Amino acid sequence: MMRMPETRPYHHGDLRAALLAGAERTLRAKGAAALSLRELARETGVSHAAPGRHFKDKQALLDALALTGFERLTHTLEAADDPALPIEERLTALARAYLGFAIDNAALVELMYARKHDPDVSEQLAAAVERTITPFLHLIADAQQRGEIVPGDPERITLLAGAGLHGIAAFTANGTFPPQEALDSIGDVVHHLLHGLRPR
Numbered sequence: 001m002m003r004m005p006e007t008r009p010y011h012h013g014d015l016r017a018a019l020l021a022g023a024e025r026t027l028r029a030k031g032a033a034a035l036s037l038r039e040l041a042r043e044t045g046v047s048h049a050a051p052g053r054h055f056k057d058k059q060a061l062l063d064a065l066a067l068t069g070f071e072r073l074t075h076t077l078e079a080a081d082d083p084a085l086p087i088e089e090r091l092t093a094l095a096r097a098y099l100g101f102a103i104d105n106a107a108l109v110e111l112m113y114a115r116k117h118d119p120d121v122s123e124q125l126a127a128a129v130e131r132t133i134t135p136f137l138h139l140i141a142d143a144q145q146r147g148e149i150v151p152g153d154p155e156r157i158t159l160l161a162g163a164g165l166h167g168i169a170a171f172t173a174n175g176t177f178p179p180q181e182a183l184d185s186i187g188d189v190v191h192h193l194l195h196g197l198r199p200r
Contacts, residue, residue, distance in 0.1 A: 016054040066115035070128035102169035149197040
């Protein structure tokens with residue numbers, strides 16, 4: 001019987017994208033522990049060796065998943081940001097976009113932040129993390145220039161505000177906060193946050 005040529009795995013057009021899509025489906029359904037390059041190859045319909053052309057091991061696959069997650073989150077936040085809005089509306093829109101992404105992609109967000117804090121994180125992933133923070137940094141800096149919030153290090157203020165927002169996302173992911181209730185409460189959270197940051 002004639003053997004198929006080695007080029008067969010590429011009949012998908014973009015094997016890397018197909019593998020990442022399959023990996024994300026597995027991540028959502030079963031968690032990161034269930035991910036296997038060999039199983040992904042089987043599900044994608046390619047040879048068991050084919051994924052190795054894109055991911056040297058499972059960790060490389062997890063890093064790639066985290067990277068695509070941060071890139072998608074950045075696009076989500078950039079689409080939600082409108083510098084023309086008053087600060088409270090602008091921050092509420094950004095916060096809702098972040099929380100909505102976290103609710104819709106709970107397993108992916110968990111992976112993203114696990115990889116973010118790994119001491120061996122790649123420069124590419126570290127840069128992707130920074131890009132997700134940029135819309136919030138710009139908002140804080142803009143508001144400080146207008147005298148709407150207290151002066152201080154914009155990065156520290158962004159970190160503190162982000163910690164609260166991420167906490168709500170974590171509570172939602174573990175079932176403490178129903179998703180719709182969490183989304184509905186964002187306006188109140190932002191209002192109280194800004195009230196506390198107003199110059200005295």
